[in-house]
Amino acid sequence: MDTQGGRLPLKRRGLLAGTVAAAGVAMTAGLSSPAQAATTSVTEPDRFPAGRPLLIRGATVITMDRARGILPDTDVLVVRDKIKAVGRKLSAAHGATIIEARGALLIPGFVDTHRHMWQSALRGAGADWTLTNYLTAMGMLPPLFRPEDIYAGNYLGMVDAVADGVTTVLDWSHGSVTPAHADAAVDALMAVPGRARWAYGRFPLDLSWVTSGEVDRIREARFSSDDQLVTMQLALHAPSDSVGDAAWRYAVEHDVPVNSHVGFFGAASDSDVRRLVENKFLSPSTTLAHATAMSDDSYRLIADSGAFVSLSAESDLNMGQGYPPTGVVRRFGIPISLSVDSLLGWSGDMFSNMRAILSAERGLVHLRAHERGEMVASLDLRAADVLRYATLGGAEALGMADRIGSITPGKLADLVLLRQDTPSMTPVNNPIGHLVFHAGRGDIDTVVVNGRVLKHRGELIGVNLPRARRLAEATQDHLVSSIGEEAWRNLIDPPRP
Template identity: 85%
Template sequence: MTAGLPLPAQAATTSVTEPDRFPAGRPLLIRRATVITMDRTRGILPDTDVLVVRERIKAVGSKLSAPHGTAVIEAKDALLIPGFVDTHRHMWQSVLRGMGADWTITNYLDAVGKLLPHLRPEDVYAGNYLGMVEAVADGVTTVLDWSHGSLTPAHADAAVDALMAVPGRARWAYGRFSLDFSWVTSGEVDRIREARFSSDDQLVTMQLALSAPTDSAGDAAWRYAAEHDLPVTSHVGVFGADTDPAVTRLADNGFLSPRTTLVHATTLSDESYRRIADSGAFVSLSTESEMNMGQGYPPTGAAHRFGIPISLSVDSVLGWSGDMFTNMRAALAAERGLVFLRAHERGEPVITHELRAADVLHYATLGGAEALGMADRIGSITPGKLADLVLLRQDTPSMTPVISPVGHLVFQAGRGDIDTVVVGGRVLKHQGELIGLNLPQARRLAEAARDRLRSAIGEETWQNLIDPPRP
């Protein structure tokens, strides 16, 4: 059976909704694509086939032969990329999508303070379930759930249940919206880790999401993470909080390492950036969120200058988009605009861009994989790696002609152009339709959670949160 992109000469006639189109374990051949491998030794390969056997990329090359019974996707001239990797998203907030479109960081903290006391485990499940379906649909084949809605063990279990109910790849970062770290060393982390995360090879893996303290209150929690080989992600360098003293304390205690990802990292001194760079830690930039909510100006230039490895993240669909195309463009626009502003203030032109489209595509794919310690498994189209793939259609007005594949992908493409998504060799979206993901259920759960939270805090408070008073 042959499946194909809706291209005039190569279009398949079979229905994409057939339940047996891509059965588990069946080899898959994507044929004649323009493959943006993100592999430093392979680059961009025109008119190239990618063969997937079981969960891994078996071969990348021209006119590949395939095992009997292989499902074939004809993809002549279409762009094929590794799946996006989002290194920081508060998944439970998916049930509040768009509520914070006009929020500042102050509005956000106020709203979360009002909403969290009413958050049930069922609401966390609904947010995570919808968030996972959305991620897969948008080509985000790996997403880190920065799970600070896991207020109790029951909330934590619900978060994990939802992530595991959807066949996308996720990293669950267990956290709390609190400066109380006692839950880390009390046995709760041991409990859920032993019960739910017995293998590093499963689709959903675990780490910790910890605040960065400026005193000894959090040392035991950070030490626990190091002793148990758990990566840590932490919000640092947010305007008004978690600034240089937090970085200093983490560095002085040996808590910064290549197993650490610092989110935002905006309002820091050069000395802090130097210490982050020396430690090998990563930063996760949520540029669209940072520019709209005010955590601080995105430090892309500073990270680039000091050699700090960068990844990209959505942050939250509570106010901002959930797709990585927007975040790549936001990262480029923010940094380039700042460079132009400073140069023009000096009366100088900018002759050539330092930050390129290829840089932000790296941040959104292999850079994210490196931040999660998964670059040996995902992040590039390399034989032997897990087959996490995104195929862009090429029959829409914005997708033709393609002259510069990377530039086209970053500035011309959008999530509506995603034709096919593959996670671990399993086709979860094809010809724009989800396969094996229950979007109607995700919608029902999310709308029920939204309505219950609205009722719990009262209509007046709800409306005041949506539309904060103007200055």
């Protein structure tokens, strides 16, 4: 196959179409037009051989590093799995692949701190669900999920995350109801070369499984190193009895981070937080997902503990778990990360979630001001804040900020490069504001995880999308045939009030 297809150079603002030099000499790639991306099919060794240094040249680098800020016309050199250097006119290492990116935006990869990956094969089924509809469905569907269905959801979820520039995702794996389901979930995450944190959970509120030896088994068998792409923690519901307390105590005593659902409207969320605090279970290694509909006392306790929150604005606004608490969380100084929650109803990209957070909080601030007969003179929550939540904030919540979350020399090379030749990316006057409000998943040109290029010119590399589709469609067929087509239609289209 002709890897270049006889493309003409992209003259606008100096972007180059790819040309490959002889072996041992720098190889140059570039950003593509949509037509080029659609027609190109090139294997990874053709463009990005394993171990070859990578130089991204001339981008506007939004580093998320407080000391560096936004760097126009800047190069980023990647050697093996790490960012070697950030600066202007860097010398390419011998044999490096060069991506000409003048005018394009380069950001650290997004970090999603709470996503039920096993539900990915149900994409869109819950678009019109309330939390009540969801709980009804979860009483019906999870018992039908075989280990291969968990695998299919996790595999598709990882492929989806990589394609959308979510280079690290926490899998809140409460579909892992047996050891076989758990192993299938881990197998799927490890089969896709993205970065993931597998949070072992189970659907029933009974947490006795945590101390049964099952967590010890899978930790020893599958998670021997903190340096592997997929690492482990626990996904636990708030404890309500001594069995739950024992599960959380296991996490504390074994130094295993916990991600927990807390603060749903109508639930006893304040008592949950008090119990966690009284037992000294909350710490900076704890992330509380949703965290809506609680009293100021609860937010104060969370702030004092150093725990993080993971805000899922699209899910919360549509299903009714509670209004996104961005303002009150900021007021108490609680560190924030963002999350998709599930592809079951909502988008899997962080662009949508950043916009949802901004729109919900700003709309509320304006509404309250209007109720007082006032106008808002200046906005407190900025685009830069939510971009931080979606990148470095997520890395901090996972205890990985020393390794990912910013474009800083020495950190692991998890990078997302956005094209600059689409209508939505022209012109860029305010890089961060543009990224948050105007960019989308279709503008992602290149995704790098751990120094490895997994997407370029809009095309996945070394990531098997056709397999993901086949697996997900098989799970869909299984679920529909199990409950019947009429029941399936009634499930995804619940009656109106």
